[in-house]
Amino acid sequence: MINGRPTQAIINLAALRHNVTRIKYYAPASKIFAIIKANGYGHGSVTVAQAIADKVHGFGVACLTEALTLRQAGINQRILILEGFFKPQELSLIAEQELDIAVHNFEQIAALNSFRFAKPISVWLKVDTGMHRLGFPLEQVEEAARALNRNPNIRKPINWMTHFSDADDLNSPKTTIQLQRFQYFFQQGGTGLKTLANSAGIVAWPASHADYVRPGIMLYGVSPLLHKTAAEFELKPVMTLCTELIAINKIKAGEAIGYGGTWTAPEDMRVGIAAIGYGDGYPVHAKSGTPVLLNGQRTQLIGRVSMDMLAIDLRTQPQAKIGDPVILWGDGLPIEEIAVWADTIPYELFCRVSRRVEFRIKA
Numbered sequence: 072m073i074n075g076r077p078t079q080a081i082i083n084l085a086a087l088r089h090n091v092t093r094i095k096y097y098a099p100a101s102k103i104f105a106i107i108k109a110n111g112y113g114h115g116s117v118t119v120a121q122a123i124a125d126k127v128h129g130f131g132v133a134c135l136t137e138a139l140t141l142r143q144a145g146i147n148q149r150i151l152i153l154e155g156f157f158k159p160q161e162l163s164l165i166a167e168q169e170l171d172i173a174v175h176n177f178e179q180i181a182a183l184n185s186f187r188f189a190k191p192i193s194v195w196l197k198v199d200t201g202m203h204r205l206g207f208p209l210e211q212v213e214e215a216a217r218a219l220n221r222n223p224n225i226r227k228p229i230n231w232m233t234h235f236s237d238a239d240d241l242n243s244p245k246t247t248i249q250l251q252r253f254q255y256f257f258q259q260g261g262t263g264l265k266t267l268a269n270s271a272g273i274v275a276w277p278a279s280h281a282d283y284v285r286p287g288i289m290l291y292g293v294s295p296l297l298h299k300t301a302a303e304f305e306l307k308p309v310m311t312l313c314t315e316l317i318a319i320n321k322i323k324a325g326e327a328i329g330y331g332g333t334w335t336a337p338e339d340m341r342v343g344i345a346a347i348g349y350g351d352g353y354p355v356h357a358k359s360g361t362p363v364l365l366n367g368q369r370t371q372l373i374g375r376v377s378m379d380m381l382a383i384d385l386r387t388q389p390q391a392k393i394g395d396p397v398i399l400w401g402d403g404l405p406i407e408e409i410a411v412w413a414d415t416i417p418y419e420l421f422c423r424v425s426r427r428v429e430f431r432i433k434a
């Protein structure tokens with residue numbers, strides 16, 4: 072079937088591999104669980120895993136289904152399921168596929184105790200050090216550890232994890248507090264592997280590196296810190312979302328553009344229409360003024376984003392024509408900027424790129 076629609080997400084594997092070398096630069100003594108949940112933050116989990124399998128030590132996903140997708144694609148490294156299991160019925164596949172699981176509540180521990188395992192599994196006891204999302208509260212951690220240690224089906228020593236809520240904010244005292252709360256459990260020489268650091272922990276909190284780091288967003292070339300650019304960390308964008316101009320309109324001064332007429336031409340001007348919209352995952356909340364690259368030069372989105380199209384100000388490019396390339400984010404246009412214009416975060420923009428967009432792998 073021919074799909075001539077030019078809307079594409081180009082996935083740059085060289086950039087991805089380069090970003091892994093940056094992670095190693097910041098955390099040279101730690102192993103890496105590359106976080107590729109939610110289909111590799113929308114980049115394609117199998118594509119990402121296969122491209123970096125020789126450079127990392129394992130992968131982190133949200134759930135069993137995501138882990139099985141990787142195993143079926145031949146990924147045989149360690150895979151950690153960050154939310155563990157939701158239902159006891161998942162346990163036989165978890166054991167059979169040798170998947171590591173986070174354990175974050177006593178219901179899971181009870182299910183582990185009543186299940187008959189063919190072989191022991193590796194667990195990561197999740198400590199809630201202050202994020203208050205998943206994990207045992209501090210006062211229940213020792214009881215949880217004792218219970219896991221009593222279970223003969225669990226590999227010893229058990230492993231430990233926590234997650235930061237504010238590591239991207241260098242002015243917040245929260246990360247230091249979370250670190251201290253986590254370290255409390257090892258002051259008496261506790262054993263087992265430990266993992267704490269997300270991308271922000273990797274670049275900004277070396278004391279959190281421990282045995283494994285868990286980079287997500289920096290793997291994809293996005294700055295892990297507020298008010299810093301990816302370029303400052305020498306990270307390269309992996310996804311470039313692009314399309315082409317499919318129409319050019321001559322608009323008179325005072326005419327409004329698109330649904331609801333939210334933007335009015337201040338002068339006689341040309342407006343380009345690009346083949347991408349919220350049906351492709353481009354954010355409908357991107358405001359007029361959001362930067363786009365046309366022929367490699369910055370111009371701006373004008374009017375409201377439609378399902379399949381959006382309008383571009385051509386006043387700075389009188390030579391622009393149908394078929395000219397448009398980049399919405401990626402090479403030359405950081406997704407962090409687009410996220411600000413759309414009142415969201417790069418994570419969400421990546422995850423929302425829809426199946427309608429053609430994914431092209433650039434080796």
Ligand SMILES: Cc1ncc(COP(=O)(O)O)c(C=O)c1O
Nearest residue numbers: 106153234269270285286287288
């Ligand atoms: C438990 C856990 N670890 C690591 C990460 C990776 O975080 P980041 O993408 O900020 O590096 C995530 C992502 O949200 C997570 O939930």
